[in-house]
Amino acid sequence: MSQNNxxxxxxxxxxxxxxxxxxxxxxxxxxxxxxxxxxxRAGAVAVMALERVPAxxxxxxxxxxxxxxxxxREIMAVVDIPVMAKCRIGHFAEAQIxxxxxxxxxxxxxxxxxxxxxxxxxxxxxxxxxxxxxRNLGEALRRIAEGAAMxxxxxxxxxxxxxxxxxxxxxxxxxxxxxxxxxxxxLYAKAKEHGAPYELVKMVARDGKLPVPNFSAGGIATPADxxxxxxxxxxxxxxxxxxxxxxxxxxxxxxxAEKRAKAIVQAATHFKxxxxxxxxxxxxxxxxxxxxxSTLDEAHLLQTRGW
Amino acid sequence: xxxxxxxxxxxxxxxxxxxxxxxxxxxxxxxPEQLNDLDGLIIPGGESGTFLKLLGEDGFAKLRDFVLAxxxxxxxxxxxxxxxxxxxxxxAGLGALDITVRRNAYGRQIDSSIREGLFLNSPIEMxxxxxxxxxxxxxxxxxxATEGKDESPVxxxxxxxxxxxxxxxxxxxxxxxxxxxxxxxxx
Numbered sequence: 003m004s005q006n007n008x009x010x011x012x013x014x015x016x017x018x019x020x021x022x023x024x025x026x027x028x029x030x031x032x033x034x035x036x037x038x039x040x041x042x043r044a045g046a047v048a049v050m051a052l053e054r055v056p057a058x059x060x061x062x063x064x065x066x067x068x069x070x071x072x073x074x075r076e077i078m079a080v081v082d083i084p085v086m087a088k089c090r091i092g093h094f095a096e097a098q099i100x101x102x103x104x105x106x107x108x109x110x111x112x113x114x115x116x117x118x119x120x121x122x123x124x125x126x127x128x129x130x131x132x133x134x135x136x137r138n139l140g141e142a143l144r145r146i147a148e149g150a151a152m153x154x155x156x157x158x159x160x161x162x163x164x165x166x167x168x169x170x171x172x173x174x175x176x177x178x179x180x181x182x183x184x185x186x187x188x189l190y191a192k193a194k195e196h197g198a199p200y201e202l203v204k205m206v207a208r209d210g211k212l213p214v215p216n217f218s219a220g221g222i223a224t225p226a227d228x229x230x231x232x233x234x235x236x237x238x239x240x241x242x243x244x245x246x247x248x249x250x251x252x253x254x255x256x257x258x259a260e261k262r263a264k265a266i267v268q269a270a271t272h273f274k275x276x277x278x279x280x281x282x283x284x285x286x287x288x289x290x291x292x293x294x295x296s297t298l299d300e301a302h303l304l305q306t307r308g309w
Numbered sequence: 310x311x312x313x314x315x316x317x318x319x320x321x322x323x324x325x326x327x328x329x330x331x332x333x334x335x336x337x338x339x340x341p342e343q344l345n346d347l348d349g350l351i352i353p354g355g356e357s358g359t360f361l362k363l364l365g366e367d368g369f370a371k372l373r374d375f376v377l378a379x380x381x382x383x384x385x386x387x388x389x390x391x392x393x394x395x396x397x398x399x400x401a402g403l404g405a406l407d408i409t410v411r412r413n414a415y416g417r418q419i420d421s422s423i424r425e426g427l428f429l430n431s432p433i434e435m436x437x438x439x440x441x442x443x444x445x446x447x448x449x450x451x452x453x454a455t456e457g458k459d460e461s462p463v464x465x466x467x468x469x470x471x472x473x474x475x476x477x478x479x480x481x482x483x484x485x486x487x488x489x490x491x492x493x494x495x496x
Binding site: 012015016019020022023024025026027042043044045046047048082083084101104105106107129130131264267268270271272275 | 316317318319320321322323339354355356358359362363385386397398412413416417418419421422423436438439476479
């Protein structure tokens with residue numbers, strides 16, 4: 003097993019510290035060193051190294067696993083920004099490999115095929131920080147209890163449809179607001195209802211926000227989408243298939259992809275400034291075709307993986 | 310006292326909280342025109358390369374005019390921006406401090422650490438995250454804080470400009486922000 007450094011508070015401060023540095027930025031999914039270079043040039047604050055982006059995983063099916071360490075290493079070699087990589091839910095051996103490789107953040111992700119039906123990775127046991135997806139406050143707090151140093155709303159990855167990213171950020175923000183107006187004696191029942199540790203529920207009731215940074219993901223495809231989730235309370239955005247894919251099987255033209263990436267970076271910084279948003283939206287040749295989430299069968303949803 | 314925090318991206322909110330605790334009025338700066346009536350500016354941690362892209366040529370020129378004229382404090386990425394020379398990779402600096410800074414000089418996130426250093430000869434906690442190192446300190450640049458056996462310079466000052474390779478905004482100790490506000494008040 004990985005070594006626990008024995009200083010959990012120190013370790014959590016370092017882990018959330020890196021997430022603090024990414025705030026207001028865009029983290030982009032990339033599958034090759036070339037795409038990583040484009041992402042960095044466009045102003046991404048970090049890249050997520052993947053074998054296939056969620057739209058491809060959705061289209062091609064099969065078991066989705068951690069990316070090949072060789073590809074991740076190539077990506078780490080060409081960019082100076084932090085490099086993240088995904089492991090399967092509960093697959094602590096993949097996480098150990100990624101930590102050994104030296105990635106800067108691990109995403110224990112529902113986009114990959116889950117490896118454990120009952121347990122998520124014990125993230126406290128690692129020195130490398132983890133980000134995890136959540137659809138509601140209880141799920142976010144359970145992940146934080148396990149050691150996640152950043153939460154991202156799950157949305158519905160690989161669709162280019164922002165509707166569930168919106169649903170999840172609204173849900174988490176609403177549930178946090180409710181906690182702030184409850185009496186202390188009501189928090190015990192709330193902890194039970196959310197299936198989350200009482201201490202964390204109490205912390206959210208006091209601060210009105212999660213104890214770790216709260217980012218958004220899953221279906222963000224345009225500058226306006228990035229602005230929308232940030233106006234709703236997300237502190238940064240993950241953009242997956244929306245940048246480098248034209249549709250679920252074909253890559254977009256790299257020049258177009260870079261333009262779109264730059265526009266989304268500007269939108270994340272100036273998310274409350276419609277003048278800038280108009281300007282950066284104007285010169286784009288459209289976004290990925292996408293899939294409307296409402297047309298998907300329950301069985302094809304990625305967000306229901308994890309609990 | 311009106312202090313701006315460059316808020317293109319990064320941990321600007323941690324700086325805002327600290328400055329407000331110390332009684333300063335804070336402006337989150339996203340546009341060059343917001344620099345106009347500030348008494349001082351903080352450039353926060355974040356990704357320095359991303360800052361440069363978001364600034365663009367025009368924003369960079371206006372920011373340079375500001376930092377050459379007014380008190381400015383940079384932490385981590387902010388320190389990289391204020392430097393005259395940047396290595397690993399080479400990139401543009403505002404040149405407010407005659408120092409050479411190496412990006413990601415300790416390694417990756419796994420090599421980030423919280424250590425104790427010396428600020429004006431008294432111990433202080435220092436949070437280093439994918440931190441840079443000051444490799445050369447030019448003439449007239451004063452070393453205010455050091456860290457480690459080799460007494461590496463981690464907080465330097467020349468006149469109205471202050472730069473740290475660590476993140477005082479992520480520690481509970483307010484002394485370094487206090488020092489900057491005193492510097493702003495004196496000028």
